[in-house]
Amino acid sequence: MLGTREFAPVALSARRYVMGGSVVVGLDGTGNSVPALRWGAAEAAARRLPLHLLHSWMSQPLNIPIAQEAANKKRYGAEVLGKAEEMALELHPGISVTTEQVSEQAVDALVDRSGQAALMVLGSRGHGAIAGFLLGSVSLHVLGRAKCPVITVREEETAAYRRPEIVVGVQDPGTQGEVVLGFAFAAADAHHARVRAVRAWEPPATVGVVPTAPASSGREPPVGEEKLLADALVPWRAKFPDVDVIEQMERGRVAPVLLGACSQACLLVVGRRMHRSPMLLGPAVFAVLHHAGCPVAVVPRG
Known part of the structure; x- marks a missing residue:
């Protein structure tokens, strides 16, 4: 039976770009x-x-x-x-x-x-x-x-304070990632929340490779990574000028980076590939569904 336990979810008004239905x-x-x-x-x-x-x-x-x-x-x-x-x-x-x-x-x-x-x-x-x-x-x-x-x-979602922030993973800049970013920005705009756009990066493997340039400290993202993130956000900043945006580049695997970023967020938004097989969900999506401390929106993309 439906119980009487009190829950107070954050109502997100994230509109699809072809809205309709229920x-x-x-x-x-x-x-x-x-x-x-x-x-x-x-x-x-x-x-x-x-x-x-x-x-x-x-x-x-x-x-x-x-x-x-x-x-x-x-x-x-x-x-x-x-x-x-x-x-x-x-x-x-x-x-x-x-x-x-x-x-x-x-x-x-x-x-x-x-x-x-x-x-x-x-x-x-x-x-x-x-x-x-x-x-x-x-x-x-x-x-x-x-x-x-x-x-x-x-099931245990409660009225515990969540800051008005929507975390979105940006691992596929460009056309494939547009629907995911669109979902996150529309939700933030409707609820006066900010967007934290997170991109994880890992240093390239160097085993057996003779460096031709001085090695970096490994703490800074590779050249071009920050620009990829910034460029992906340009159209959405223009479409939703009132939405505050935080750009976050972090070294590490995708799932742990996203889980750390959303620890106090009201929603985590991730994309999934359509027609994926044999796994219906990728390992990163599967991991955040298991361990995220906030609701998770899984958005199908190309």
Whole structure:
């Protein structure tokens, strides 16, 4: 059942550049559903979009104490959706809320709805257990296949202070990274937050190489790296002149650098490659989903 534990997520109004559809929230009725519902309802209210609540009675958690007959599963699902709708309207009176109970598997239903959604919100079980918000690896499969941005919100997400800062990873400057930066800047603009654009770098390997120039200390990024970051931000600074931007170059692997940068942020935004195989998510995305202390938005890109 949806509980009454208090959560106060930061409502991010990050608009897709081809806006449309609803804010879709996947619900299973466990404690994971509460922060996802609160976040999704706040998103819908801030962006003036309808909220769509989805429950798969075929994918209910195994620990739900109900009989396994389809009729009982459907009855439970209807109760989950009814309570969720009531909570959403109590939190944000006036928003448009629709509910849907499906017989298809949760992954298939959510991936299908992502094609028309503006944004999707999923709950997760917390640190070290991202592999489930309905059953097993549902959230991971949805994150890897969704056609819209997906935000994961942890079960333990609380009202602890977060500075108004959105951290975005900039590892693919140029066309591929535009959708990720666009998501982050639009969110920051809507909520008077600043953007921290982070690019990680590692010194080139020198084993077996005879240097032809004096070796650097290894503390400064290679020539051109800072310019890549600055150039990637130029169009977004122009489009969102009121958004404060911090450029951060840091030596290290991508995941640890991003995790350090987002330790007090309200949202971490990362991109993922479409049609990736055999892993649906890259190692860096997988790592931040496991360990980030804030909600994570995974934005599909080319």
